[in-house]
Amino acid sequence: MKKTKNIFFPILLIVFGLGLAITVLSQVYATDHVEVVGGDSASGVYTAQAAVIKKTAVEVSPNFKLEIPKIKLNAGIADVGLTRSGEMAVPPRLAHVGWYKYGTVPGETGSAVIAGHYDNALGLPAVFYKLGTLEIGDDVYVTTKDGTKVHFKVTEMHTYDVTSAPLDEIFNDETGTYVKLITCSRSWNGTEFAYNKRLVVTAERV
Amino acid sequence: MKKSISFVLGVAMLALGFAFASPAYAQSVPAGCTSTAGYSTTTGVSCNGTATIPAGCTSTAGFNTATGAPCNGNTLITNGGVLFPVGCVNSYGYSTVNQAPCNGATGIGPNGVQYFPSGCTVATGYSPISGMSCNTFSTTATIGSWTYLPGCSSNTGFSTVSGQACSAATYSGAVTPTPTPTLPDTGTGTNAPLAIMGLLLAAGVAAYGAVVVARRVRA
Secondary structure, eight states, X not given: OHHHHHHHHHHHHHHHHHHHHHHHHHHHTOOOOOEEEOOOTTTOOOOGGGSEEEOOOOOEEEEEEEEEGGGTEEEEEEEEOBOTTSBBOOOSSTTOEEEETTXXXXXXXXXXXXXXXXXXXXXXXXXXXXXXXXXXXXXXXXXXXXXXXXXXXEEEEEEEEGGXXXXXXXXXXXXXXXXXXXXXXXXXOSSSEEEEEEEEEEEEEO | OHHHHHHHHHHHHHHXXXXXXXXXXXXXXXXXXXXXXXXXXXXXXXXXXXXXXXTTOSSSSSBOTTTOOBTTSOOOEEETTEEEOTTOSXXXXXXXXXXXXXXXXXXXXXXXXXXXXXXXXXXXSBOTTTOOBXXXXXXXXXXXXXXXXXXXXXXXXXXXXXXXXXGGOEEOSOOOOSOOOBOOOOBOOTTHHHHHHHHHHHHHHHHHHHHHHHHHHHO
16 A cells, blocks of 8 residues: 555656647647638539538548659648638648649649648648758649649749738739749747748749 | 280390390400400400500500510519519519519529519410510529529528529629638747757656656565
8 A cells, every 4th residue: 555655646747747748749730720611613603501611621632742852852732721810721741731722723824822831849840841942943743633743843932921922923823834832931039930931932834 | 915015025135135246245355365364375465355555565465665665554664773563663572553473483484593474484475464574574683793593682591482592592703712811821830949848848757757656666
């Protein structure tokens, strides 16, 4: 009985430590991908029932993938929409990138937007961690859902402030066939990492 | 005397027979009518024979070449560019003149959207109920880029005409399914130092507990 009493407190410490670790890790991998569904963009027909907010499971099509040889990136592409606050959503898995499904399809005229995480909550690298190392002329490949591999070359790289980014130019550029890759740009402000800028890499179809 | 009375009665009956047999008293109904009630399905004229030919019309068929009003005596009024049956000022309720439904509807027509005036099942001829031309009416409401079903003024609820769900409204505007989004939040390491400290603390506490347990078990 005395022996049991002696190890009760240290066992409590172990349980507390594991619980704290689980709590921290659950926050590390928690992402918001709640989407607002506004209608059938293909037909242009809307119904009252479609104007609902629903949580969707993010699926990755088997063929749909992004390849950037220079940074050894080969990632599955998930279809993503909007978050509740109106941001383009991102896939919950840090190894995936997300294509804005209400916008242009990669390979078609317009700007197809693909976003990926820069890091996780521990600051460890995610799928687009090295996106900033690309240069003009680097190759980008998108394999579409039907298996067609489309070749792009990087033509522009810009870093924008989140609040003043040219959204129409990024999402609705109809002057060519582009894929626009977006991730965060991180800086240390003395107390925490700030993510108030976004790197936008524009690649044009070859 | 009896012969005289019989003769007078005979003459009287003969006179009455001629009188009722004369065209002035014939119970004829216009073409397209089966009785004196309602309106002709072929000309729109009132089956009771009281229809008058309005100025601008040469018969009770067709439309007034000057005003566009039906020559069968019914008139359509405009209200914000929308035509309603005579006796109606909107598409609700019934005509104060002929009791025809102001929405003009009796059911869904061949194209699934077009509603015909009461008494019509096709877009030709005239309604036997109201005398309206069957090809003049559609009660679908167009508001902005939306076209609602008859009996609906929004895409919620149900039609007061047919009971159909109003959500079957169609949108004909530009395809802008969602607004242009703001940029995604792709960096989650804002509090990375804090998270790392939390993990280290958790590991330290758990490790300390494990060491203490091991020592006490050995002892």
